[in-house]
Amino acid sequence: MAQPRPEGKKSVNYPPTCRLSTNFGKTCLPAPITRFILGARCPPRTHPQARGSLVNQRVLVTGGAGFIGSHTVDLLLGQGYHVRVMDSLQPRVHPHGWPRYLHPDAERLQGDVRCRDDWERALPGVDAVVHLAAYQDYMPDFSTFVNVNAAGAALLYELLVERRYPVRRVVLASSQSTYGEGKFRCPEHGIVYPACRPAEQLARGDWEVHCPDCGGPMEPLPLTEDRVNPHTAYGISKYAAELLSFNLGRKYDIPTVNMRYSIVQGPRNSFYNAYSGICRIFTLRLLHGKAPICYEDGQQLRDYVNVADVARANLLVLEHPEAVDRAFNVAGLTGTTVNEYAQLAARVLGVDLPPVLGGAYRFGDTRHTVSSWDALGQLGWRPSVPLAETIAQYAAWVREQPDVEDFYAESERRMRAANVLRQAAR
Numbered sequence: 237m238a239q240p241r242p243e244g245k246k247s248v249n250y251p252p253t254c255r256l257s258t259n260f261g262k263t264c265l266p267a268p269i270t271r272f273i274l275g276a277r278c279p280p281r282t283h284p285q286a287r288g289s290l291v292n293q294r295v296l297v298t299g300g301a302g303f304i305g306s307h308t309v310d311l312l313l314g315q316g317y318h319v320r321v322m323d324s325l326q327p328r329v330h331p332h333g334w335p336r337y338l339h340p341d342a343e344r345l346q347g348d349v350r351c352r353d354d355w356e357r358a359l360p361g362v363d364a365v366v367h368l369a370a371y372q373d374y375m376p377d378f379s380t381f382v383n384v385n386a387a388g389a390a391l392l393y394e395l396l397v398e399r400r401y402p403v404r405r406v407v408l409a410s411s412q413s414t415y416g417e418g419k420f421r422c423p424e425h426g427i428v429y430p431a432c433r434p435a436e437q438l439a440r441g442d443w444e445v446h447c448p449d450c451g452g453p454m455e456p457l458p459l460t461e462d463r464v465n466p467h468t469a470y471g472i473s474k475y476a477a478e479l480l481s482f483n484l485g486r487k488y489d490i491p492t493v494n495m496r497y498s499i500v501q502g503p504r505n506s507f508y509n510a511y512s513g514i515c516r517i518f519t520l521r522l523l524h525g526k527a528p529i530c531y532e533d534g535q536q537l538r539d540y541v542n543v544a545d546v547a548r549a550n551l552l553v554l555e556h557p558e559a560v561d562r563a564f565n566v567a568g569l570t571g572t573t574v575n576e577y578a579q580l581a582a583r584v585l586g587v588d589l590p591p592v593l594g595g596a597y598r599f600g601d602t603r604h605t606v607s608s609w610d611a612l613g614q615l616g617w618r619p620s621v622p623l624a625e626t627i628a629q630y631a632a633w634v635r636e637q638p639d640v641e642d643f644y645a646e647s648e649r650r651m652r653a654a655n656v657l658r659q660a661a662r
């Protein structure tokens with residue numbers, strides 16, 4: 237069982253004992269997450285020792301044609317790095333090939349992280365790797381998550397070790413999904429890391445997470461880096477990549493950092509990608525004169541982080557000596573319900589369309605997941621872009637794009653056909 241740790245202190249080095257369980261650990265007692273501002277407790281610090289270690293060197297960004305990747309590429313180039321992008325141009329994300337937004341100064345290489353030959357073309361002459369390429373979806377093609385996300389990370393380390401490429405840092409994209417259903421407090425039974433909500437419970441429209449001991453209501457708590465509990469193939473594949481990268485990195489002296497992003501939003505979030513989330517879905521619906529549809533009862537809590545803040549976080553841990561061998565949450569400013577999000581999006585877009593609550597739900601979704609950014613705050617990072625501004629940025633970008641359709645209808649059809657998207661009894 238983990239030792240109690242005061243909230244807001246530097247996070248433990250990664251990884252603590254892997255506790256992939258549905259047991260309850262009585263760990264620390266952090267502040268509740270409902271209606272809180274996580275960052276208020278942790279003022280940012282500067283990191284003068286952080287700068288300069290890799291500047292003017294070459295960074296390989298896998299998945300660099302994607303949403304987070306392309307913003308990270310822009311920031312790296314702006315800081316004086318040379319950048320090479322390796323991206324498979326996954327057709328579902330990039331149906332038209334290399335995106336126009338990708339910076340012309342980035343060297344481009346079309347390649348797949350599952351392919352040894354492609355890594356061998358990408359790695360020579362590289363000083364650091366930001367590994368963002370991944371398979372993300374809600375569909376039940378479980379093996380693809382493991383093949384791309386876990387085996388892809390293993391192949392990277394395999395080649396770094398085998399070929400002795402002198403890479404001085406690897407930053408990997410992990411995810412909030414490694415926390416699974418999250419962290420709660422039962423008034424009677426203390427801290428609980430629950431399993432995902434049972435299918436029968438969701439089918440009758442009972443949305444909240446109940447204490448597995450007494451069945452009573454529980455209070456959601458902020459997610460801290462000290463414990464994971466993934467339950468989706470995607471979350472498990474991301475945690476497998478963390479375990480592989482940290483253990484191989486430590487063993488072979490390859491300094492490694494993992495970044496557990498919350499829901500990332502902003503311009504360039506692909507329209508075509510079913511996984512690309514609430515901002516795209518609500519914005520596109522509202523711009524097409526359709527009301528946003530909230531799954532469950534719309535009271536789910538989430539945190540949303542702007543992509544520019546995420547790119548800054550990637551740069552910080554690429555350079556900071558104290559980042560090595562650790563996993564960091566990259567989180568938003570506040571917890572927001574889906575319903576509040578829908579109302580905010582309508583306000584920002586100037587559309588009078590209240591959200592629809594029809595009892596549809598995605599099987600496997602979490603109920604309340606909001607991450608704490610205290611640990612990354614200790615290195616000098618904090619989220620800076622308010623949610624309304626992120627939505628406005630995204631909407632402005634959408635309006636500049638030609639032929640924007642409400643693409644979500646097609647992904648919704650696919651999710652219904654695969655029984656991922658379901659309907660609760662009224």
Ligand SMILES: NC(=O)c1ccc[n+]([C@@H]2O[C@H](COP(=O)([O-])OP(=O)(O)OC[C@H]3O[C@@H](n4cnc5c(N)ncnc54)[C@H](O)[C@@H]3O)[C@@H](O)[C@H]2O)c1
Nearest residue numbers: 299301302303304324325326348349368369370409497500
């Ligand atoms: N966007 C989010 O909200 C979010 C949240 C948590 C974690 N992440 C992680 O951040 C990373 C970047 O996500 P994103 O939102 O920018 O996604 P994205 O889909 O926009 O970008 C991913 C890129 O990876 C490429 N790619 C996919 N499979 C590949 C393969 N086999 N080989 C090489 N390239 C491949 C795609 O073509 C795409 O350009 C991913 O690892 C993702 O799991 C994203």
